[in-house]
């Protein structure tokens with residue numbers, strides 16, 4: 226471990242002065258030290274993040290995006306790939322103790338460029354995986370909603386719909402919170418600024434957007450998420466941390482599209498004209514952008530629906546999402562953490578009392594998916610053989626047990642980047 230005590234000045238709260246703000250760790254990334262811990266400034270129940278810039282010797286309060294972890298009795302922190310920090314909270318269960326603080330990922334760099342200040346973002350680490358979300362785009366009236374409700378009806382426990390926010394007025398049969406979250410423009414614009422949206426776009430003169438929460442609640446329920454969004458939105462999702470399947474739905478002809486839009490009778494003539502004008506551009510982009518993995522023509526509804534099911538690998542008899550729920554374990558405050566490649570060894574129990582029966586876990590990060598502003602999924606946690614003193618983490622390196630080391634007082638850095 227590298228200890229940066231000499232980098233701190235005077236009585237500034239730090240990881241050494243435990244009278245200050247509680248349990249803190251510090252991680253050095255380039256010329257910056259990220260101090261994680263203590264209470265958040267405005268929200269005392271969440272963990273705070275401060276940055277100490279070693280070159281200017283100044284403290285920075287960054288903009289903190291994402292869901293913040295609640296204050297805990299202690300945590301450990303490990304730097305991953307130089308752009309995000311894994312934070313493991315003690316005294317909690319494995320479904321809520323893993324958190325990722327992004328400090329230099331592409332998402333962070335993009336946010337810093339847009340906001341002109343330092344940004345960090347939290348995402349909750351989730352054990353196990355769910356199937357890729359499905360993004361469905363296509364011009365208004367092509368049949369997206371019809372195809373999606375077909376899937377939801379036939380496979381009720383498999384899919385969940387991402388309920389978007391929109392500033393457009395509700396149609397007669399639309400319910401708030403079910404079809405859309407109908408919002409005020411000013412409220413939606415503020416929430417976009419606060420980083421609550423995965424993507425947003427202005428479509429047919431209204432604002433539409435997918436909140437991070439809309440997608441994550443579906444996945445948290447173990448369901449495969451379906452997003453009905455326009456081409457601009459699809460492009461934004463492609464650039465985001467969400468790994469999805471992109472499907473474009475085309476009409477058999479422009480005339481047929483117009484016919485369906487009119488037959489639906491949900492828009493005024495002016496709105497229909499606007500949607501038809503936009504449809505031409507959307508059809509062009511849908512075909513040419515290389516954005517979509519699949520292009521389906523919705524001519525005969527039944528055969529288009531069948532093709533959609535084929536793409537999604539839906540065969541007769543499979544009616545639920547293929548997910549496995551990992552077993553929950555309790556991680557104590559006292560635990561030691563070491564990083565080897567994509568694996569984190571978590572050694573539980575104070576070293577002085579270490580017995581052969583103590584639990585040692587390996588957190589495998591090699592299949593990570595997602596990240597801020599949503600969840601980081603794909604974590605795999607398993608128990609290593611506790612009967613030996615030396616633990617083979619990846620058959621290449623043995624870790625000796627560390628003694629007398631309390632993570633609450635520690636500043637951990639990764640093995641990466643150190644000289645041999």
Ligand SMILES: Nc1nc2c(ncn2[C@@H]2O[C@H](COP(=O)(O)OP(=O)(O)O)[C@@H](O)[C@H]2O)c(=O)[nH]1
Pocket residue numbers: 362363364365366370389390393424425426428429433434435453454455456457458459
């Ligand atoms: N970017 C983006 N587009 C959305 C979102 N929700 C809906 N849309 C798109 O907005 C367009 C208009 O949707 P809507 O007003 O429901 O009309 P409809 O497509 O004619 O039923 C469609 O292309 C939708 O796919 C969203 O959250 N983000």
Ligand SMILES: Nc1ncnc2c1ncn2[C@@H]1O[C@H](COP(=O)(O)OP(=O)(O)O)[C@@H](O)[C@H]1O
Pocket residue numbers: 363364365366367368369370371372485486488489523524525526527529
């Ligand atoms: N393959 C199809 N053939 C004929 N009509 C269709 C077909 N697919 C959908 N429709 C009808 O076209 C209209 C528009 O479909 P909808 O699902 O609302 O489109 P979107 O959600 O893409 O705007 C609806 O009245 C729907 O019943």
